[in-house]
Structures are given as structure tokens and as C-alpha cells.
Amino acid sequence: xxxxxxxxxxxxxxxxxxxxxxxxxxxxxxxxxxxxxxxxxxxxxxxxxxxxxxxxxxxxxxxxxxxxxxxxxxxxxxxxxxxxxxxxxxxxxxxxxxxxxxxxxxxxxxxxxx
Amino acid sequence: xxxxxxxxxxxxxxxxxxxxxxxxxxxxxxxxxxxxxxxxxxxxxxxxxxxxxxxxxxxxxxxxxxxxxxxxxxxxxxxxxxxxxxxxxxxxxxxxxxxxxxxxxxxxxxx
Numbered sequence: 001x002x003x004x005x006x007x008x009x010x011x012x013x014x015x016x017x018x019x020x021x022x023x024x025x026x027x028x029x030x031x032x033x034x035x036x037x038x039x040x041x042x043x044x045x046x047x048x049x050x051x052x053x054x055x056x057x058x059x060x061x062x063x064x065x066x067x068x069x070x071x072x073x074x075x076x077x078x079x080x081x082x083x084x085x086x087x088x089x090x091x092x093x094x095x096x097x098x099x100x101x102x103x104x105x106x107x108x109x110x111x112x113x114x
Numbered sequence: 115x116x117x118x119x120x121x122x123x124x125x126x127x128x129x130x131x132x133x134x135x136x137x138x139x140x141x142x143x144x145x146x147x148x149x150x151x152x153x154x155x156x157x158x159x160x161x162x163x164x165x166x167x168x169x170x171x172x173x174x175x176x177x178x179x180x181x182x183x184x185x186x187x188x189x190x191x192x193x194x195x196x197x198x199x200x201x202x203x204x205x206x207x208x209x210x211x212x213x214x215x216x217x218x219x220x221x222x223x224x225x
Contacts, residue, residue: 031211033211033212033213035213035215042216042217042218043203043218045212045213045214048211056212092158097211098211098212099145100146100165100207102160103160103213104160105150105157105158105159107155107157
């Protein structure tokens with residue numbers, strides 16, 4: 001079974017631009033979560049989607065948004081990029097419940113904002 | 115709120131040394147607890163988990179026991195190898211469809 005895939009793997013943007021990251025979960029997984037990883041803040045939860053509905057959201061500004069499609073694939077969008085948005089963005093999938101089940105992580109998208 | 119506190123390191127050990135990484139948590143309910151490992155340039159991989167008090171998770175020689183009385187989930191391995199060099203994250207489920215992670219600890223094992 002293929003793992004979680006994320007595209008693109010690397011991205012360079014300039015301040016003020018917007019970016020869209022994509023995540024394809026493991027086949028059959030309906031829950032997709034997004035995390036931001038930075039050296040200073042560590043791993044921080046962005047949001048989680050299940051069956052196209054956002055179930056939970058972290059403490060990030062409204063510039064960060066996401067969505068999930070009927071095939072469980074997910075995208076996250078960051079508008080009006082800031083230097084501080086430079087990070088590794090990780091996507092994770094699980095069958096249905098985050099709390100009890102194993103989350104499987106993708107390799108991440110490394111975003112650099114100049 | 116829900117949180118995880120773990121040793122941050124970095125830590126350098128010699129091959130075959132004993133490893134302990136301390137992890138404690140605060141939670142309003144009874145979370146599941148996890149250890150994830152991140153190798154250079156990769157995403158996170160689940161190392162082991164425990165879903166209720168006194169459960170012991172184990173994998174690849176690593177062990178951790180869910181201690182409700184001390185709110186801890188310390189990771190141990192009796193004899194580390196060079197291939198164990200990675201960053202280790204303790205996490206809890208926080209009871210609300212998300213994981214809360216500790217800051218991570220970088221381990222380097224020298225031959």
C-alpha cells in the first residue's frame with residue numbers, strides 16, 4: 001500500500017504570495033491532518049479533516065486554510081506569505097480517529113519564503 | 115491546556131549505551147500516548163504507542179510504559195545503534211482529533 005504523498009516536496013516563494021500544498025492519504029484513510037514544523041516552535045497542529053469536514057483547527061491565523069475532497073485528498077493554502085511561514089509542512093492520515101489510531105506521516109513539503 | 119514536555123537534548127551516546135528519554139504530559143482526559151521518530155529529511159514514523167494506563171508499547175528494542183500516576187511515558191532502549199540516530203518526539207492525542215507533540219530530542223549515536 002502506498003504511503004502518504006505530498007507535493008511539491010520543496011517550494012520557494014516570496015513574501016505576499018500565496019501557496020497551495022497537496023496531500024494524498026493512504027488508500028482508505030479518511031482523516032487527514034496538517035502540521036507545521038519549525039526549529040523554534042516544533043510541531044504545531046494546523047487542522048484536521050474527515051469526510052470533507054474540518055473537525056479541528058489549531059491556533060493559526062486565517063491566512064492558513066485547507067480543504068478535503070471526496071477522495072480524501074487534501075490541500076492547504078497559505079495566503080499573503082510571511083517570512084515566518086518558512087517551515088516543513090507535514091500531512092498525516094489515519095483511518096477515522098486521530099486519538100486512538102496511528103497517524104501515518106508524509107515526507108513533508110519544505111517551504112522557504114524569501 | 116494539553117501539553118507534552120520532553121527532554122530536548124541534543125544527546126550523543128556511544129553505540130550499545132542505554133537510552134532514556136523522559137516525557138511527561140498534562141491532559142484533561144485520558145489520552146493515548148505516542149513516540150514518533152524522524153530521520154533526516156523524512157517525515158515522522160510511529161515508533162510505539164499506548165492507549166491506556168499501564169500499557170507498554172514496544173518496537174525495535176524501544177519500550178515505553180503509560181504511567182497515569184506520574185503522567186509519564188518515558189522511552190527506553192537497552193542498547194542503541196548508530197542507526198537509531200534521529201529526532202524523537204513524544205506526543206499525546208489530546209482527546210480532540212489532534213496530536214500534541216513535545217519539542218523533540220535529537221539523538222546521535224557514535225560507533
